[in-house]
Amino acid sequence: MTTAGDDRWPGAGDDLQLVHDWWADSPRAPASQQVLLASIALFAERGYHATTTRDIATRLGMSTGAMYAHYRSKEELLFDVCLTGHQRAVDALQAAIASSDRPGPQLAALVREFTAWHARHHRVARIVHYELYSLSGEHLTPVLEIRRTTQALIDDVLARGAAAGTFTVTDVARTGRALLSLCVDVARWYRGDDDPDELGEHYAGLALRMVSGG
Incomplete structure (x- = not known):
């Protein structure tokens, strides 16, 4: 089984730290983190549909049956x-919005953080966004609910900014989708050439110019 120092695949060290951080309070056994790590690596490398449970178990050096003790299925x-x-x-978005009580700085913080988040966690973000609709209806529903919360957060900032005269926005929903798409697409092309924080700062400037009406 893999260990903290295992670098048998690209990004293993970063992914392992992410798994430790994100699933630190998980009720699952610690060994489940290794199953998650292997899954993240394989889903990112091959895609969800091209990855089998046997592939995941083989990468971990365990039997498929042993893997099922941690997760009942690939899905x-x-x-x-x-x-x-x-x-x-x-x-991350809620923390960014809480950093100010004014729509302008809130929008900048929101786009800055969301962009940097997608760069910093690009391997997982590609799975989160581009493999999403491989989920069954039962599992897709709660994920889409959180996704709607994401849209609602940025729409609220835009609407408040427009009402206050801070932003020039004629269509909040379309502008919100455009800004979210700008941030999310980072996960598709990002390969580590840009510093995540610098990229976030650049995109925050773009966002403010988009809504400035200039």
């Missing part, structure tokens, strides 16, 4: 990654 693993990833993203 349950995807659900755990998607649900947790979406919730962590919402947590």
Whole structure:
């Protein structure tokens, strides 16, 4: 089984730290973190559908039956990654909004943090966003609910900014989707060439210019 120093696949060290951080309070056994780590690596490398439970077990050096002691199916693993990833993203957005009581700084902080989040966690973010609809209806529903919360957070900031005359926004919903898409798409192309915080700062400036009406 893998250990904290295992670097048999790209990004293993970073992914392992992320798993330790995000699932620190999980009621599952510690060995489940290793199953998650292998799943994240394989889903990111091959895609969800091209990865089998046997692939995950083989990467860990365990039997498929032993893996099922931690997760009942490959889809349950995807659900755990998607649900947790979406919730962590919402947590980051809420913290960004709480950093100010004015729409301008809130929007800048929101876009800055969301962009940096997708760069910093790009491997997991690609799974969270692009493998999402592989989930069954039962698992997809709670994830989409969190996703709607994400949209509502940015729409609220835009609406308040427009009402206060801070932003020039004629269509809050479309502008919100455009800004979220800008941030989320970072996970698709990011490969580590840009500093996440610098990229977030650049995108925050773009966002403010988008709503300035200039």
